[in-house]
Amino acid sequence: MIITLPLVLSVITATISAIFTGVVFLRWLAARREGKLRPHLLAWSIGLALYFLGSFSQVILSFTWSPLFFALWEWAGALMVAPWLGQGTVYLLVRRGSIARNIQMALILIGVMTLPWALFLTPLNGDAWRPGIDMLSIIDQVMQKGGVRGFVPIMNIWGTVALVGGAIYSAWLFRRKGIMANRVYGNWLIAAGGLLPALGGALIRLNLTELKYAGEMFGVILIFIGFLLATNHPEEVKAPNKRQSAEAVG
Amino acid sequence: MSPDLFLLLRESHFHLSRAALIIGLVGFVIAIYIGLIRHGDVTRWFRRAVYATTALMVVEAGIGLVMYLGVNARPYQDVHLIYGMGAVLSLPFFIFVETTAKKRPAMGSYIWGFALIAAITVRSIMTGAAG
Numbered sequence: 001m002i003i004t005l006p007l008v009l010s011v012i013t014a015t016i017s018a019i020f021t022g023v024v025f026l027r028w029l030a031a032r033r034e035g036k037l038r039p040h041l042l043a044w045s046i047g048l049a050l051y052f053l054g055s056f057s058q059v060i061l062s063f064t065w066s067p068l069f070f071a072l073w074e075w076a077g078a079l080m081v082a083p084w085l086g087q088g089t090v091y092l093l094v095r096r097g098s099i100a101r102n103i104q105m106a107l108i109l110i111g112v113m114t115l116p117w118a119l120f121l122t123p124l125n126g127d128a129w130r131p132g133i134d135m136l137s138i139i140d141q142v143m144q145k146g147g148v149r150g151f152v153p154i155m156n157i158w159g160t161v162a163l164v165g166g167a168i169y170s171a172w173l174f175r176r177k178g179i180m181a182n183r184v185y186g187n188w189l190i191a192a193g194g195l196l197p198a199l200g201g202a203l204i205r206l207n208l209t210e211l212k213y214a215g216e217m218f219g220v221i222l223i224f225i226g227f228l229l230a231t232n233h234p235e236e237v238k239a240p241n242k243r244q245s246a247e248a249v250g
Numbered sequence: 251m252s253p254d255l256f257l258l259l260r261e262s263h264f265h266l267s268r269a270a271l272i273i274g275l276v277g278f279v280i281a282i283y284i285g286l287i288r289h290g291d292v293t294r295w296f297r298r299a300v301y302a303t304t305a306l307m308v309v310e311a312g313i314g315l316v317m318y319l320g321v322n323a324r325p326y327q328d329v330h331l332i333y334g335m336g337a338v339l340s341l342p343f344f345i346f347v348e349t350t351a352k353k354r355p356a357m358g359s360y361i362w363g364f365a366l367i368a369a370i371t372v373r374s375i376m377t378g379a380a381g
Contacts, residue, residue: 096353097351097353097355097356097358098347098348098351098353098356098358098359099358101347101351101359102344102347102358102359102362105343105344105346105347105359105362106343106362106366108343109336109339109340109343109366112335112336112339113332113333113335113336114332116332116335117329117332121328121329121331121332147329
């Protein structure tokens with residue numbers, strides 16, 4: 001068994017994303033039991049479950065060649081994580097009409113179409129695989145460009161813009177209103193965490209693939225801390241603004 | 251399967267795909283007109299047309315499936331099957347959103363639905379022609 005840096009980083013990423021998925025999903029369940037609709041929590045828990053699936057597939061592929069896990073790694077990790085995490089933010093910020101639900105349906109449709117495409121209709125060449133090999137370094141030899149891979153840039157740009165842009169907008173909004181400092185800092189951390197895996201994608205093109213794994217790990221850690229920071233205070237508790245404070249004193 | 255029946259199925263599959271593309275584009279334009287220009291909601295006739303289009307897509311996919319399984323006919327690229335499935339599923343997904351929407355008007359769902367049907371049908375046609 002070869003222990004490599006990408007393997008260690010992938011194990012940590014898979015563990016943290018599994019815990020994070022559980023935390024978010026339990027919150028969604030608890031809200032549902034109280035009769036509250038929290039679709040953003042469900043979308044995030046789906047995105048985090050896919051984060052886990054992608055990093056778990058990476059761990060499996062460090063030990064053995066598996067077309068199933070390679071297809072899942074590509075589908076979950078490269079294609080679906082970013083738009084599902086972004087979808088949670090879309091649910092929070094886009095309240096007009098059924099826009100968020102329509103985007104979710106488009107996302108489900110693309111997911112339903114690309115999963116069997118990746119699993120059954122994409123030829124995979126496992127000859128380049130060796131135990132412990134960095135999967136990103138052999139992706140072009142294993143999987144042809146085009147096909148399912150053609151969706152990757154579109155989905156990632158969309159997801160990253162929604163997640164990172166939404167978090168930056170929320171942080172700016174709370175900062176401008178001068179309320180809930182925890183949400184300001186939490187959203188900054190979510191934005192930074194969302195950017196790290198996306199930057200990792202750019203680093204692959206510069207042949208710095210090890211940083212991609214580090215980006216995934218620190219990305220999920222920052223999003224987790226940001227999420228806990230932004231949501232662990234009740235919404236009703238608002239810090240008084242300056243005028244209210246002055247009136248109270250007067 | 252008799253050669254005549256196969257030819258009939260093949261021709262029907264061909265012409266229905268073109269009809270689906272035209273209906274997708276026309277539906278998209280009408281949905282934009284009602285939803286974005288007139289700010290109106292989904293009318294009874296529009297919803298009937300949506301259901302009829304969904305039925306057409308099911309028939310189209312059914313014919314393709316009969317040819318695939320019945321006479322071992324194969325599309326130009328295997329991914330045609332995925333696009334076919336996408337074309338069948340796209341409208342029902344948005345019918346669900348529209349019929350369960352709490353906020354009205356909800357014509358936006360069909361703007362999405364018909365845009366996706368048209369786009370997916372184009373890709374279906376490009377991957378389905380048998381050379």
